[in-house]
Structures are given as structure tokens and as C-alpha cells.
Amino acid sequence: MQQLRALINVSIQELIRMRLWWVLVSLCLLLFALSFLFGSLSFDEKTRMLLHFGFLGVHLSGLGLAVVFGSQLLQKELDHQTCLVVLSRNVSREKFLLSKALTFYVVWGAGGSALVIMLWLLLGAQFSLGKMLLVFSGSYLESAVIFSAALFLSVNTRSLIAGSASLGIYLISHWSQEVAFFGEKVGNPVLSAVGQTSQYLFPRLYEANWRSIYFIEHPISWGYFLWTWTHLCAWVVLLIVASMVTFRRRDLV
Amino acid sequence: MTVLSVRHLSKSFKSGFFEPAYKVLADISFKIEKGRATGFVGLNGAGKTTTLKCILGFIRPQSGSIELNRQSLGYLPERPCYYDFLTAKEFLEFFWKLSVDHSDGFEKACDNVLKEVGLLDSKHVLLKKFSKGMLQRVGLAQALIHHPEVLILDEPMSGLDPDGRIRIKEILFRQKALGRTIFFSSHLLSDMEELCEDLVIIHKGKIVYTGSLESFKKTESLESSFKQLRQQLEGRG
Numbered sequence: 001m002q003q004l005r006a007l008i009n010v011s012i013q014e015l016i017r018m019r020l021w022w023v024l025v026s027l028c029l030l031l032f033a034l035s036f037l038f039g040s041l042s043f044d045e046k047t048r049m050l051l052h053f054g055f056l057g058v059h060l061s062g063l064g065l066a067v068v069f070g071s072q073l074l075q076k077e078l079d080h081q082t083c084l085v086v087l088s089r090n091v092s093r094e095k096f097l098l099s100k101a102l103t104f105y106v107v108w109g110a111g112g113s114a115l116v117i118m119l120w121l122l123l124g125a126q127f128s129l130g131k132m133l134l135v136f137s138g139s140y141l142e143s144a145v146i147f148s149a150a151l152f153l154s155v156n157t158r159s160l161i162a163g164s165a166s167l168g169i170y171l172i173s174h175w176s177q178e179v180a181f182f183g184e185k186v187g188n189p190v191l192s193a194v195g196q197t198s199q200y201l202f203p204r205l206y207e208a209n210w211r212s213i214y215f216i217e218h219p220i221s222w223g224y225f226l227w228t229w230t231h232l233c234a235w236v237v238l239l240i241v242a243s244m245v246t247f248r249r250r251d252l253v
Numbered sequence: 254m255t256v257l258s259v260r261h262l263s264k265s266f267k268s269g270f271f272e273p274a275y276k277v278l279a280d281i282s283f284k285i286e287k288g289r290a291t292g293f294v295g296l297n298g299a300g301k302t303t304t305l306k307c308i309l310g311f312i313r314p315q316s317g318s319i320e321l322n323r324q325s326l327g328y329l330p331e332r333p334c335y336y337d338f339l340t341a342k343e344f345l346e347f348f349w350k351l352s353v354d355h356s357d358g359f360e361k362a363c364d365n366v367l368k369e370v371g372l373l374d375s376k377h378v379l380l381k382k383f384s385k386g387m388l389q390r391v392g393l394a395q396a397l398i399h400h401p402e403v404l405i406l407d408e409p410m411s412g413l414d415p416d417g418r419i420r421i422k423e424i425l426f427r428q429k430a431l432g433r434t435i436f437f438s439s440h441l442l443s444d445m446e447e448l449c450e451d452l453v454i455i456h457k458g459k460i461v462y463t464g465s466l467e468s469f470k471k472t473e474s475l476e477s478s479f480k481q482l483r484q485q486l487e488g489r490g
Contacts, residue, residue, distance in 0.1 A: 006350035010336055017338050080334040085395065088309050088328035088405075089351040252311040253266075 003091055007099035008106065011073065015107055020068055024061040028115055031057030032122060047123065048213050054119040055211040058136065062112055062143035063170065066104070070150025071163035073100045074247075084252065094244045097151070101240055104147050112140055131216045134225070138208035141232040145203050146170050148239035155247045172198055173205035203235040255320075256403050256434050257285035262307055262317035276458055277303045278314070283453045283463040285436050287402075290429050292445040292466070293438040294479065295455035301438040302331060304455065305407050321403070327396030331407040333388035337381035341372055341391050344380060345398050352399035366394045370424055386417030393424055404428060406437035410444055422448065446475040454479075456486050 035053030039046040077083035116136045120129050149169050153162035180195025207228045262281045265274035278300050285291050295301045306312040308319055342363055349359050367373040370390040410418045425448055439445055452469050454462040462469055470478040
């Protein structure tokens with residue numbers, strides 16, 4: 001446990017010192033500010049605009065972090081060979097990889113929640129904070145899945161490919177339902193089959209898309225919430241275990 | 254007493270999917286005895302770093318076995334690349350936590366090891382401000398902080414200026430006097446001659462000599478003995 005704590009501690013320091021972290025947090029705050037600007041243009045939809053822009057900022061920051069850190073955290077260690085000294089110390093490769101994953105989950109969990117609390121305060125605390133955090137949990141899960149996918153890909157390929165491919169997974173996972181729906185509507189069986197199959201081959205990220213004022217005014221049922229969490233957590237576990245298995249077999253030349 | 258035993262180790266790499274595999278290590282075997290300093294010599298591309306990486310578990314050999322107590326091991330890599338956002342103390346604390354179950358005694362161990370490598374004044378300096386020689390020494394400090402029985406060093410003196418080399422040599426001499434087992438690769442035969450008692454020579458992935466340094470060089474210098482061996486091997490084709 002002490003080894004894992006030490007590894008996470010160093011990884012957190014590394015992540016926080018990366019310029020990109022601050023760029024994405026600034027981007028999110030910029031979107032908060034823009035939401036106020038756009039919100040002031042509307043009389044009826046001000047709150048809706050503020051909330052949607054705010055959650056969009058948080059979501060995009062999470063996605064950016066997941067793609068970049070997922071594809072770089074481990075790859076950087078392999079490229080610079082900083083991991084060699086660590087792995088010579090009776091630290092298993094599984095533990096090393098797990099520390100990288102936990103670092104992202106912890107940092108984005110804390111950072112994202114802080115941004116949501118900031119948004120809640122900016123909105124004058126007119127909504128329930130619990131409901132807003134519930135909405136954020138969907139976005140958080142999406143980021144966790146994309147991070148795990150990028151990490152898995154980075155064990156097997158270069159970071160640029162891993163980052164691009166994980167972004168592709170994100171898009172497919174969001175559009176698969178719509179592709180199937182569109183295929184059915186236009187009567188195209190191939191398109192429909194592609195949409196249906198992708199829903200089984202890729203995580204169903206669209207199920208966690210709760211970033212709307214609708215879900216704050218009409219919260220999702222606990223059953224649906226639990227199903228989504230179980231489904232996406234299973235994907236996270238699957239991807240991390242797959243990363244561990246492939247990382248254990250990889251030669252660190 | 255043997256602390257490291259390598260038996261019939263073989264490793265091949267493939268450069269491309271359709272390329273045939275080329276053998277880097279071909280059935281190598283050798284032993285390292287406790288408390289002795291052993292040099293690992295070979296030309297560039299002979300397989301030194303691959304052998305060390307196999308021993309440390311970074312590369313999986315195709316066949317063969319390695320016996321080594323990994324609990325008590327200190328390793329210095331060829332390229333000193335570390336977490337440069339940490340200070341020397343934070344860096345050593347990190348490796349202390351990876352190696353020792355408790356945090357007691359770290360402060361004393363940290364000061365002792367930094368004093369040993371001559372970096373006590375730079376205890377709170379970020380590693381990114383360190384020169385190559387200082388990085389090499391702090392790398393050696395992380396290898397020593399948990400008082401390991403065995404030290405495995407990959408080219409510990411490569412790329413250092415004369416002063417840096419002398420400092421590293423002095424540290425290794427002191428470690429040797431403390432009874433630590435040292436196994437290191439190097440191109441610098443003169444340093445090896447001063448430091449080592451035993452020698453393992455690798456050529457094109459095969460062990461061509463393993464034994465004491467004295468019996469290898471006999472009356473000549475290590476450099477001329479090594480030159481002779483190389484000519485013999487090249488003559489053999």
C-alpha cells in the first residue's frame with residue numbers, strides 16, 4: 001500500500017505540473033465566463049445557457065485530460081525510461097500501471113468536482129449541489145472510460161495513435177445509438193446493423209450523457225443510474241486489466 | 254556464495270513484423286559471487302544492456318533462468334532520466350518508500366547517502382537543475398539508500414567528465430569496502446581494472462570469458478588482453 005501511495009503521490013505531482021492541466025482548467029473557466037456573456041443575451045434561457053455551457057466546459061476539460069494523460073502518462077515513462085528504476089524496486093508492473101490510472105481518477109474526481117462546485121456557486125446555488133454532482137458523475141465516468149482506453153492503447157502503440165484512437169472510441173460510443181436509429185428510419189439495414197453492433201463492441205457513453213438542465217429538474221432513476229455506473233465501471237475494469245496483461249508481457253527495451 | 258546466477262539465457266528481437274528475428278543473447282550463463290565487484294565488458298551491441306535488462310526483469314528472455322534476490326537490489330540505469338520536478342530529498346524519499354516498509358530513519362539515511370555521493374548541499378535543489386554528473390550521483394544515491402546487497406550499474410561512468418568519473422569511482426570503492434556486491438557494465442577498461450576482481454566478457458551475444466580479472470589479463474594490462482581476445486574472436490569469424 002505504501003508503494004502505491006508513493007507512486008500515486010509522484011504521479012499527481014507530475015500531472016499537476018503539466019502545462020496542459022492548467023490550459024484545460026483555464027479553458028473550462030473561460031467557458032464559464034462565456035456562458036455568462038451569452039446568458040446575458042437571453043431573458044428566458046439565461047440559466048439554461050449558463051448551466052449547459054458550464055457543464056460543457058467541465059466535460060471538455062475531462063475529455064481532453066483523459067485523452068492526453070491516458071496516452072502520455074505511461075508512454076512518457078517508457079520513452080524517458082524513468083520507470084526502469086521504479087520497476088527494479090520490487091514494484092510490479094501491474095501496481096505501476098494501476099498507480100497511473102488511480103492518479104487520473106483521483107485528480108479528475110477532485111478537480112472536476114471543484115469546477116462543478118464553482119459552477120454551482122456561479123449559478124447562485126439555485127440548484128441542488130447533489131443533483132449537479134450526480135450529473136457530473138456521468139461526465140466523470142465517460143472520462144474514466146476514455147482515459148482507460150487511451151492507457152490501454154498507449155501500452156501497445158505510440159501516444160499520438162493512442163490519443164487519436166481513444167477520441168475515435170469516444171465519438172463512436174456516442175454516435176452508435178444515433179447511427180442505429182438513423183439506419184432504421186431510412187430503411188438501411190447495413191447502417192442499422194453497424195449502429196447495433198457498435199453498441200455491443202464499444203461502451204455506451206451516450207447513456208451517461210446527463211449534461212442538461214432537464215436531468216437536474218427531472219433526476220434519473222436510481223436503477224438507471226446504477227445500470228450506467230455498472231456498465232461503464234465494467235468497461236474501466238476491463239480496459240485496465242487488459243492494459244495490465246499487455247504491459248506485463250511487454251519488453252521494456 | 255552466489256548472489257546472481259544466469260543460466261542458458263537466450264533472447265531474440267524482431268525489427269519488423271515480416272523481418273526474421275535476430276539473436277541478441279545466445280545461451281549465456283554466468284555467476285556473480287557475493288561481496289565481489291564484477292565488470293561486464295563487451296563492444297557496442299554485444300548484448301550488455303539486454304542482459305542487464307533481462308536480469309532486472311524488464312525484458313522477458315525466450316529461454317533460461319535468472320536467480321537474484323530482488324528485495325535487496327540497487328540499480329543505476331545507463332541514461333540518468335528521473336522525475337526532474339522533485340528535489341534530491343523528495344526523489345530519495347520516493348525510492349525509500351518503494352523499498353522500505355516503514356518511514357522511520359529516512360532523514361538519517363538520506364543525509365548519509367547524500368553525503369556519500371557529495372550532494373548534501375543540493376538536498377533541496379530540483380533535479381532539473383542538476384548537471385549530468387550530479388544526476389549520475391543522485392542516481393547512485395537512490396540505488397544505495399535502502400542499503401542493498403547487490404548493485405547493478407549500467408555504464409555508471411559513461412559521458413562523465415574526469416572529475417565525475419573519479420567521484421563515481423571513489424563511491425564504488427567505498428561500497429566495495431563495505432562488502433557490497435557490484436555488477437557493472439562499462440567501456441572504460443582502465444576503470445574496470447582498478448575496481449573489479451572478476452570479469453564477464455560478452456561478444457556478439459555469447460559469453461567468451463567469465464572468471465577473475467587477474468587470470469584474464471595475466472601479466473598484461475586489461476586493455477591489451479582485451480585487444481588480443483577481440484582479435485582472436487574476429488579471426489575465428
